[in-house]
Structures are given as C-alpha cells and as structure tokens.
Amino acid sequence: MKAIAWPCPAPGGTGEEFAVVAGPEDARSRVLIAPALFEEANKTRRLLAQVMRDLSTRGIASVLPDLPGCGESPAPLERQDLASWRKAMAAAARHFATTHVLSMRGGVAVAPRTGSGWRFEPIAARSQLRTLLRTRILAARDNGGNDSPARLLDEGRHHGLELAGYRLGPAMVIALEAADLSRTSKRPTVTVAELGGVPLWRNPEPDEDPALTGALAARIGRDIAS
Amino acid sequence: MRELAAQRTHDDTDAQLRAILRDVLGLKPRQVEAFTRATELFGALPELDSMAVAGLLTEIEDRLDIVIEDDEVDGEMLATYGSLLAFTEAKRAR
Numbered sequence: 001m002k003a004i005a006w007p008c009p010a011p012g013g014t015g016e017e018f019a020v021v022a023g024p025e026d027a028r029s030r031v032l033i034a035p036a037l038f039e040e041a042n043k044t045r046r047l048l049a050q051v052m053r054d055l056s057t058r059g060i061a062s063v064l065p066d067l068p069g070c071g072e073s074p075a076p077l078e079r080q081d082l083a084s085w086r087k088a089m090a091a092a093a094r095h096f097a098t099t100h101v102l103s104m105r106g107g108v109a110v111a112p113r114t115g116s117g118w119r120f121e122p123i124a125a126r127s128q129l130r131t132l133l134r135t136r137i138l139a140a141r142d143n144g145g146n147d148s149p150a151r152l153l154d155e156g157r158h159h160g161l162e163l164a165g166y167r168l169g170p171a172m173v174i175a176l177e178a179a180d181l182s183r184t185s186k187r188p189t190v191t192v193a194e195l196g197g198v199p200l201w202r203n204p205e206p207d208e209d210p211a212l213t214g215a216l217a218a219r220i221g222r223d224i225a226s
Numbered sequence: 227m228r229e230l231a232a233q234r235t236h237d238d239t240d241a242q243l244r245a246i247l248r249d250v251l252g253l254k255p256r257q258v259e260a261f262t263r264a265t266e267l268f269g270a271l272p273e274l275d276s277m278a279v280a281g282l283l284t285e286i287e288d289r290l291d292i293v294i295e296d297d298e299v300d301g302e303m304l305a306t307y308g309s310l311l312a313f314t315e316a317k318r319a320r
Contacts, residue, residue, distance in 0.1 A: 127284055135280035137296050142276060149296060192249070202250040202281045 001052060003072070006095050008088050010068030013075030017068055019092065022052040023061030029224045031055065031062040031117070032098035034089055034107035037128060039164050040201040041070060044104050047200055047213055054217035060224060062102075065092040067110065078160060081171035082125070082179060085110040101187070102220065105201060109179045118220065119189045121199065125179035132163040153177065190219060239290070239315050246289060247307075250282045263308025268301060279304065292317040 001022040008017035023030075033052070036044045052062045067085050069077030093101070093112045101117035103110075108122040133149045140147055155161060156173035168176075192199050197212030248258040251273040268274055274282070283294050294317065303313045 123288075127288060130287075131280050131284040134283060134296060135277055138276050138280055138299065198252045199249050200252075202252070202278070202285070207252070 001049065001056070006065070006092070008065070008068065008091050008095075009084075010073070010075040010080065010088055011084050012079040013068055013073070016074070017066055017088065018072040019063050019065040019096070020049070020052070021061070021063045021096070023056035024059060025061070027059060027061035029060045029100065030096060030098040031060060031100045031102050031220065032089070032093050032096065032112070033062060033064040034101060034103040034111035035064060035067060035070075036104040036201060037067075037106035037109070037125065038132065038166050040105050040128070041067075043201040043206045046206070046208065048104065050208075050210070050213040051217050051220075054214060055220060058217065058221045060221060063092065063096045063098060065089065078167045078169045081169065082109055082175035083171075086112075100220075100224065101184075103184065103187075108181065108184055109176075111184050113184055117187050118223070119184065119187045120216065121191055121201075122181055122189060124181045125176045129163075129173075129176040132166075136163055190216065195219065235318065236315060239318055240311060242289060243286070243307075243311055243314055246282070246285050250285050251278060261307045263306060263311065265307040266305065267307060267310060268304035274304070286314060290314065290318060292320075 001020060003018055003020050005016045006019055007015060009015070010017060033048060035041045035048070048064055052064065055062050065088065066073045067080070068075040068088050069080040089110050090112045092098070093115070099115065101111050101115050103117070103119050103122065105121055105123050106125050106128045108119050109125040130149070133152055136152065137147050137149065152161060153173065156168065157170055160167065160169045161173055162168070192212065195212055195215035197209045197215070200206035200209060244258045244261065247253060248255055251271065253273065268279070283299065286292070287294055292314070303309055
C-alpha cells in the first residue's frame with residue numbers, strides 16, 4: 001500500500017492530489033473508494049486501509065483518493081463543493097481505470113454514477129449536515145450559547161460555516177442541504193448489520209474490527225468473482 | 227385492541243432504541259439488554275459525550291422516522307434510559 005500524487009482538478013488546488021493505492025498494478029478488478037465525509041472519514045480510515053489490504057490478498061486492486069480540501073490535499077476546503085468532489089472522483093475513476101466503486105457512508109454523494117459497486121451504510125449528506133449542525137449547537141449550549149439550525153444554515157448559505165473544524169464554503173452548505181440518497185441508488189447497499197460488527201464512525205473512539213473488515217472484503221471479492 | 231397495538235409500539239420502540247444505543251455507542255449487546263428505565267445515560271455512560279449525542283439523535287430520527295427539535299434536547303431527556311424511551315415513544319405517537 002502506498003500514497004501517490006495524481007493529476008486531479010480542484011478549485012484552488014495545485015492540479016495534484018493524493019491517493020492511497022493497494023494491490024497488484026495489473027489487477028483486472030480495480031475498486032475506487034469514495035471516502036466518507038468530514039469527521040467520519042477519519043473514523044473509517046483505518047477500516048478502509050484494512051479492507052484495501054485484504055482486497056489486495058484477493059488479487060483486487062483498490063484506490064482511496066483524498067477528497068480535495070481533505071487529508072493531504074493542497075486545495076482549500078472552503079473552495080470545494082459536492083460538484084468539485086464529484087469531478088475529482090470521476091477523474092480518479094478514469095486515471096486509475098477502476099472497474100468498481102465502493103462508497104463509504106456520505107461518500108455516496110460524490111461516487112461516480114457509472115460502473116457497478118457497493119454502497120456501504122449510505123447516509124444522505126443532508127443527514128450528516130444535520131448531525132454536524134446539532135453537534136455545534138449542543139457544544140455551544142454547554143457554554144451558554146443559544147443557536148438554531150435555521151440561523152446557522154442561513155449564515156452558511158451566505159457566508160459559509162465552520163462545522164466540527166471543517167470550514168465549508170456557501171456552495172458546499174447549499175449542496176449538502178440538497179443531497180439525498182437518490183444518487184447511485186442502483187448499487188446494492190451493504191450494512192454493518194448483515195456483515196456483523198458495530199458502526200465505527202459513530203463511536204467517539206473507534207476500535208478495530210477485523211471481523212467487519214474481513215466480511216466487507218469477502219463480500220466484495222465474492223461479488224466480483226460471480 | 228387499542229391497548230394491544232399500543233403495547234406493540236412500545237415493545238418495538240424499546241427494541242429499536244436499545245439497538246440504536248448499542249450501534250451508535252458501540253456498547254456490548256449484553257450491557258444494552260440489561261438497561262432498565264432507571265439506568266443513567268448522559269453523564270454516566272462515558273461513550274455518550276456531546277459529539278455522540280448528536281449522532282445518536284440523528285440515528286433515532288432516521289431509524290424511527292421522527293424529527294427531534296434541538297430545543298427539545300436537554301439533560302432531562304437523556305438522563306435515563308426510561309426518559310429517552312418515554313420521549314421517543316411520545317414522538318412516535320404524534
């Protein structure tokens with residue numbers, strides 16, 4: 001497994017973004033992973049790394065690109081929106097010649113529409129936005145603050161918003177608010193309940209879950225083989 | 227008949243709420259099964275910090291198809307398993 005730079009368009013970027021790649025370079029099956037969004041990306045990073053390692057032992061290559069503005073990306077997050085993320089993911093699918101797409105959680109909102117694949121525990125970006133707003137409101141309330149989702153959203157649509165340490169531009173706030181699960185809805189959904197395990201992204205201190213990662217990689221391997 | 231239907235909704239909400247707490251907070255199934263109405267949650271469960279509260283509420287909304295307003299969320303509602311269950315049942319009854 002290694003991190004590599006690849007040519008990727010992104011507003012305010014350098015023309016280069018980073019991706020983690022795993023598996024044989026000449027693999028016939030190549031899985032593009034659309035990562036979870038915001039803080040869930042951190043909580044699922046290790047899970048994904050283990051899935052990628054497991055896939056590579058099955059002869060399946062995989063690539064996990066950074067979303068522009070996140071991770072090692074040189075682009076400013078504030079300039080990104082769902083459209084720029086979709087462009088980046090589509091560019092990754094072409095550059096790495098991927099054959100399948102695995103979206104993690106909110107990554108379903110940015111996964112390329114073409115090609116077969118899986119949606120792991122999809123969540124609408126608008127639900128995730130609601131959780132982020134709520135986290136900020138509850139945290140502010142602990143310090144005597146009194147804010148409402150409606151006021152924060154109104155501010156966000158015009159001036160952008162900082163949520164859980166992520167500086168979102170107005171275009172991103174508007175796009176998240178509108179994003180439901182209709183995109184790529186033809187891909188089958190894979191849930192933690194059917195694989196066995198706990199939703200690591202919800203846990204404040206996510207633990208490792210080798211059984212879950214193994215089951216997810218096995219499911220992908222089985223589907224590709226059939 | 228109505229009483230039976232109400233009992234069924236209660237059992238269903240109870241089971242779903244336990245499953246949500248287990249999944250969201252990564253609790254052991256046995257720990258969640260042992261919850262009684264008096265089991266203290268917020269302030270007593272280390273897993274339930276304010277970040278986790280936000281995730282928990284969104285998950286309850288999504289799985290039980292209800293909307294929780296932020297001004298309804300306070301320490302009392304999250305104090306015990308019984309108070310959270312009563313709140314959720316009242317929301318579903320509406």
